[in-house]
Structure formats: C-alpha cells, structure tokens
Amino acid sequence: MIARFLFVGFLLIISSCKKSEEQKRPQTLNISGRVTNKYSNTSVDSAALVLKHSSFFSFWHDTTIYSGSDGKFNLKFSPGEDKAYTLTADKTGFQSMFVSVSIDREYQDFNLQLDTL
Numbered sequence: 001m002i003a004r005f006l007f008v009g010f011l012l013i014i015s016s017c018k019k020s021e022e023q024k025r026p027q028t029l030n031i032s033g034r035v036t037n038k039y040s041n042t043s044v045d046s047a048a049l050v051l052k053h054s055s056f057f058s059f060w061h062d063t064t065i066y067s068g069s070d071g072k073f074n075l076k077f078s079p080g081e082d083k084a085y086t087l088t089a090d091k092t093g094f095q096s097m098f099v100s101v102s103i104d105r106e107y108q109d110f111n112l113q114l115d116t117l
Helices: 002-024
Strands: 029-037 048-053 061-066 072-077 085-090 097-101 107-114
Touching (some): 048 072, 097 107
Antiparallel strands (some): 048 061, 048 085
C-alpha cells in the first residue's frame, strides 16, 4: 500500500515537472532580421528564407518567405511540438546560409550576411 502511494506521488511530481518545462516555451515565435551582402553590406532583396523543422509525422516541413527590397524579413509562427528549427537564406549568386532558431526565445533577430559565389 505504501509502495503504491509512493509510486503515484512520484508520477505526479514527474508530470508536474514536464508541464512547467512546457509552460516556459513561448506560444508564438517571432523571427525577423535583414539579409545583406557580406562584402558591400548592401541589402539583398528577394532572398528566400526557409524555415525547416522536424516533425513526428514528417521529417521536414518548410515555410518560405522572401526578404523585401530593404533586405528585411519577418516571420511569426507557433512552434508546436517540434524541437529543432533551422532558418536558411538563399539567393542566386550567393552561398546559402543556415542559422539555428531557438524555441525558447519569443523574439529573435538575425543579421544574415551572404557571401558571394
């Protein structure tokens, strides 16, 4: 009887720890920044910014947006259950650039400097 009580107590403690961990994660992530030429520091317009994340049901999901004429971009999304996110900047004539996106920071700003080919 005591063993059963201790086991149930242990399960309650473990489940409450997991909930508090999940509550720390923001419900929405806001990613913004600017894409520039690494050497001239000029804006790179129409660069493709691809957000990739793993999922239990599918290996990769992609969300694509494009930088504006000023090189700026903004993306808002709900992270869900995924743990790993990567933002890729790609433009013809430049090397692609990859950065990791944190699921624990609600607002993230990136200065993506693309190297020419």
